[in-house]
Structures are given as structure tokens and as C-alpha cells.
Amino acid sequence: MVDVDRRVFLRQALAAGALFLPVSGMMASCATAGSGGNEQAKGEVSAKNPLGVDSSAPLEVITFAGGLKTTFPEVQAAYKKAHSGAKVTVKGMVNINSLQPRFASDDPPDLIDDSGAQKIPLGTLVGGKQLADLQPLLDAPSVDDPNVKVRDTLVDGTVDVGSYNGTFHALNYVLFVYGMWYSRSLFDKHNWEMPKQWDDFLDLCAEMKSAGLAPVGYAGQNAAQYVTTTLLTMAAKRGGPDVLVKIDNLEPGAWEQPAVGDAAAAIEQLAAKGYLLPGAAALEHTEAQTEWVKGKVGVYPNASWVENEMKSVTPK
Incomplete structure (x- = not known):
């Protein structure tokens, strides 16, 4: 295994991350991570190139093809403007976990949006010392205002969530809202x-x-x-945030807390009373969400990306 100080992003991957927030206009929640190859190409550090990106080096970015943006054309345009000699490749995919063999062969992409049900467990990459220290990114000037560091543009808690053993490895770049979603027109x-x-x-x-x-x-x-997210939210509302802290910390008996049991019993009532979508166990998310969009389902536990994800089948 290559030493951690050599297993880092290429500098241009860091620069792409620096562009993600200001240019896309998204804030932190949905998790994003990446890794780089052996020795990284380096360019001259300057006010316009604070991370020392080699403007002729290629950049490969893998994004999650889910409910949010996938190719970020505005980010690509900004990067190419700053580094005109770079060949930028951006690809969206669903099964991010399928990239693990590339890490094993020491040839991962430069930047990865590690999201979705088939994301790579970050603990695996952290344990293998396969992620970059993104501290230089946090201290870099933001694109919109060079007098403001990237870290000062982030939602509170972003650095803590993306840090492992005291080192910042993963930048969450989307803030979304979970809830029980319903159609106002249907309810009216x-x-x-x-x-x-x-x-x-x-x-x-x-x-x-x-x-x-x-x-x-x-x-x-x-x-x-x-x-599950709905269940945990209900448990936290009933027993307070410490309920989730104990679960996150894998404390003995954490899942046996009364608030968790009460929330699980409430969710179980939906099944017992026949209130769940028939056949839902065999459906993928877009299939089940289509039933909701068509007005065949009353409420759907989801997050705010659902509007973009289902816009192609949403009635006008």
C-alpha cells in the first residue's frame, strides 16, 4: 500500500472541489469524496492558482447519477477557463461501489461523488489511506470572493462530518431536506x-x-x-438527539432504546393496517415515486432532490 502522504488527489481534483460550491450554488449534505493516483502533477502556485494545479494535466470526475445534477457543465466551463490545457472527463454512474477495483489497482478517478445506495464505504478508503487530506481546499480562496476561504462558505458542521480521525477527507456539497412529501393539489x-x-x-x-x-x-x-430515515427522525423527536448519537456511536443497546422501539412500532402499524403501497418491496425508487407523482400514492418519505429526479414524469 502506498503511504498516505502520496495517496492524494491530483491538485486539479482539489481545484474542482473548490469550484463545486461557489459555481454550482449547492451547499453541503450529500457526501462527496475522491482519491488520486501516485505522484501528482504540480503547477505554479499563484493568486489565480492557489492549489498549484498543472493546467495541462487531465481531470477525471465520477458523479452519482441520481436525483441531483450529474455533469455540472457550469463547473466544467469554469475549470476549463482556468486550466485551458486540461482534458476534463465527467461521467455519471449509479453504482459508485463498482469503482473499488480501481482503488485496488492504484488507478482511481481524481474526484468522486460518493453517493447513493451503492456508494463506497468511506471507512474502507480511510482505513486504506486512499483519500486525500483536503485541508488545502478548505484554506483556498473561494471563487466568488477571493477574500473568503472555502471553509467560510460551508454550512456549519460540514468539516466535522467530512473529517476522519482529525483529517478532512470528504466534502458534502448539497443541503437537502427529508420529509413526508405529498401533492398539494391532490390534498386540496x-x-x-x-x-x-x-x-x-x-x-x-x-x-x-x-x-x-x-x-x-x-x-x-x-x-x-x-x-429507516423516517423511523430515526421519529425516534429523535420522541427521545431527543442523544438517541441518534448513541446509534451513531454503536453504543450497546442503542437500537433497544424506548424511543427507537416506539418509532418502529409506529411504522409497523402502516404495514399491519395495509397502508403501504402494494408490491413496493419489489419496486425501485423511480418506479415507486412514479406511482406517487401520478397521484396513486398519498405520501412518500423522500428528500428534496425528488423534484428534479421526477420532473420528466411530473404532470404540468
Whole structure:
């Protein structure tokens, strides 16, 4: 295994990361990571090139082809303007985990958006010393205002979330919102309002089922974690944030906390009462979400990327 101080991103990968935030206008949440090859090409450090990018070196970026942007044309244009001699290759894919053999052969892409159900466990790459120290990126001037460092443009907590054993390795670049999503027009049609209490939500589910809808949708094939996220959110609301801290820290009995049990029992009621989308266990996320977009499902646990992900089939 190559030493960690040599297993770093190429400088241009860091520069691409520096461009990700200001140019794309996205803030941190969705996790992004990457790795580089052996010796990196270096250019001259200057005010316009603070990371010392070799402007003639190629740059390979792999992004997650999910609900958010995939190729970032505005970022590519900004990078090519700054480094006109570089050949930039950006490819979107779903199974990010399939890149692991490239890490094993010491030929990974320069920058990876490590997201989705088939992402690479970052702990594996950190343990193998296969990720860069992104401290230089944090201290670099931002694109929009050279007087402001990249770290000062980030949402609070971004550096902590992306740090492992005190070293910053992964830059989350999207801020999204999880919740129970529903169609305002569908609810208006039936004079429904989204309840704030669980018992009232179960009553609404009964009404939706009587109206011929599946009250709650999910995708069992590749996105069942949306339901898990809902469960954990409910547990935290019932027992406080320490409930999740104990789970994150793998404390003994963390999953046996009363708040977790109460949340799981509440979710189980949806199945017991027949309120889940029939056949959802065999559906992928876009299939289940299509049923929701078409008005056949009342509510869907998801995040704010769903609008972009389903825009091609969303009614006008």
C-alpha cells in the first residue's frame, strides 16, 4: 500500500472541489469524496492558482447519477477557463461501489461523488489511506470572493462530518431536506391536511385508502433506507438527539432504546393496517415515486432532490 502522504488527489481534483460550491450554488449534505493516483502533477502556485494545479494535466470526475445534477457543465466551463490545457472527463454512474477495483489497482478517478445506495464505504478508503487530506481546499480562496476561504462558505458542521480521525477527507456539497412529501393539489382535491400527530396521520391513511390510494409509498429494492430515515427522525423527536448519537456511536443497546422501539412500532402499524403501497418491496425508487407523482400514492418519505429526479414524469 502506498503511504498516505502520496495517496492524494491530483491538485486539479482539489481545484474542482473548490469550484463545486461557489459555481454550482449547492451547499453541503450529500457526501462527496475522491482519491488520486501516485505522484501528482504540480503547477505554479499563484493568486489565480492557489492549489498549484498543472493546467495541462487531465481531470477525471465520477458523479452519482441520481436525483441531483450529474455533469455540472457550469463547473466544467469554469475549470476549463482556468486550466485551458486540461482534458476534463465527467461521467455519471449509479453504482459508485463498482469503482473499488480501481482503488485496488492504484488507478482511481481524481474526484468522486460518493453517493447513493451503492456508494463506497468511506471507512474502507480511510482505513486504506486512499483519500486525500483536503485541508488545502478548505484554506483556498473561494471563487466568488477571493477574500473568503472555502471553509467560510460551508454550512456549519460540514468539516466535522467530512473529517476522519482529525483529517478532512470528504466534502458534502448539497443541503437537502427529508420529509413526508405529498401533492398539494391532490390534498386540496380531497380536502385533506397533513397532520402533525401520528394518530391523526393514521386516520388520514384510512381516508386515503378508502379513496382508492395507497397511503404511503416506498421502494424496497434500492431505497428502503428512506423509511429507516423516517423511523430515526421519529425516534429523535420522541427521545431527543442523544438517541441518534448513541446509534451513531454503536453504543450497546442503542437500537433497544424506548424511543427507537416506539418509532418502529409506529411504522409497523402502516404495514399491519395495509397502508403501504402494494408490491413496493419489489419496486425501485423511480418506479415507486412514479406511482406517487401520478397521484396513486398519498405520501412518500423522500428528500428534496425528488423534484428534479421526477420532473420528466411530473404532470404540468
